[in-house]
Each structure stands twice: as C-alpha cells, then as structure tokens.
Amino acid sequence: MSDERREYIRHPVNVPIHVFLQSDKKLKYFSMSDVGEGGVAFQTNVAFEDGTILKVNVPHVQPPFEAACVVCWRQVKDDGFEIGVKFLDEDSRFRARMVEQVCHIEGYRQTAIKEGRSLSAQEAACEWISLYAADFGGH
Numbered sequence: 001m002s003d004e005r006r007e008y009i010r011h012p013v014n015v016p017i018h019v020f021l022q023s024d025k026k027l028k029y030f031s032m033s034d035v036g037e038g039g040v041a042f043q044t045n046v047a048f049e050d051g052t053i054l055k056v057n058v059p060h061v062q063p064p065f066e067a068a069c070v071v072c073w074r075q076v077k078d079d080g081f082e083i084g085v086k087f088l089d090e091d092s093r094f095r096a097r098m099v100e101q102v103c104h105i106e107g108y109r110q111t112a113i114k115e116g117r118s119l120s121a122q123e124a125a126c127e128w129i130s131l132y133a134a135d136f137g138g139h
Contacts, residue, residue: 017042018057022068038086038093039069045080054085058099065099067092104128 019042040056048054048071058065069085069092087093109124119127 016060018059019044020055020057022053022055039072039084040096041082041084043077043080043082046083047081048074048083050074053088056085061099061102065095067096101133104132108132 017040050071050073052071054069054071056065056067056069068088070088071083072086073084075082087096105121105125105128108128109119109121112119112124112127
C-alpha cells in the first residue's frame, strides 16, 4: 500500500453507496467505510485494480452525490477488500466535504435516538453544528 492512503484525512461513516465502473451502468451496493476530502474507502468482494475509473453515488443525501474517481489503493480486509478511491476533480472534492458533514450529522442523530432522544434532522444539524462544526474544517 502506498502513502497515497495517508494523503487524505478520512472519517468513519456507515452510509450505503453505489459504485460502478464508468463504462458499466449496473450499480453495485457497498457500505462506505470512510469519506474524506480526497476520496472514499469502501468494502467489497471485487478486487478493483489501481487506476480503475469508477463512479460513486451516495443517494441518501440531498441532493444525491455522484462523482468520478480512480482506485488508488486496495487491501485485503475480512472476506474481501477495502478499496480507496480519489475524486477526479476539485468540485467533487468540495461536494464530498458536504456529504461528509451530512453523514456526521446523521450519525449524531442516530446516536441521540439510541440514547432515547427524539431529534429531527434539522434539530440534529443545529446541535451538531454548535458542538462540532468549528473542528470540522480543521483537516
């Protein structure tokens, strides 16, 4: 594994994503394990080769996020692989930061619900922003 993996700060999330080869319209569903400024990592049973161009789609955010990316690294994990991909353009990198923030807010809301608190998405966003937003941009 190269130093490319360490080039971007990543944050754990558990958000379903769709991944497909740029030339393949058939979607494959994976769970994102990390998202960061430079790209995402996900678990799969497909050994994508370094340099493979993929499209990543995160349909559970509004507006849905879709971006072209390139496979930068792969490592064996559990019964498959963890694949790291890097976004191909600056706009996608910026939008990924917004997706990352939405994922953190949703995780915060889900934790509150497990603790017996009922929070709307808006309430969770307001609380999360007041608690964590100042540290969020510190990548």
